[in-house]
Structures are given as C-alpha cells and as structure tokens.
Amino acid sequence: FGDEAVPAANRQREPHMILRDDGMRFNASVGCNQMIGGYEVRGDELTFKAAASTMMACLPPLDQLEHRLAEMLSKTRRWHIAGQFLELSDAEGKPLALFQSVYMR
DSSP states (O other), X not given: OTTOOOOOOTTSOOOEEEEETTTTEEEEESSSXXXXXXXXXXXXXXXXXXXXXXXXXXXXXXXXXXXXHHHHHHHOOEEEEETTEEEEEOTTOOEEEEEEOOOOO
C-alpha cells in the first residue's frame, strides 16, 4: 500500500485481491483474514462496497496491514491498468495501492 510492499508471510495465505466480473464481487487478503464484498465500475471510477471479513486474530504486522487494506478499499474511487499492474487511487487521483497480476501459489 502506498510505497510499502506486502510480502507473503510464512505459513499464511498469499496477499491478494481478486476482482470477479461475475456478480461484481471481490476477494482480498493481506495473508490473514479473507475480505469479500462487491464493487462498482463506471469508466475509470471504481468503488468498493462494504466488505465482510473472517475474524481471526492476526499477528503483527498482518493486523495493521489488514486495517490499511480495509481503509484503502473504502477510499478507492479510481482505477487504471498498465500492463500487468492495477493502480487504485482516491477521488483526487492520489495513488493508494499498486497490484501486480501474478499466478497465485
């Protein structure tokens, strides 16, 4: 998020975000809990709807990263794809997160 990479933690889920166009649903995780919810796209505008989440206790730093993921999702208003990268930004165009398209392990 921002300029901080989110690496995979030992014996944890791989950090990811999946946007599904069937039903406009997303799944996301920094490696601990799983967030699921809906999203809407209109041109270059993107908004995430309220997400449900599993409620496991997460060890640091995953607990703080999870909070930042939820905050980023609530602030996202725009999206842009360049090659294999998805950039999410707020209403003013300030970058919030950069995701790279990769095969999940």
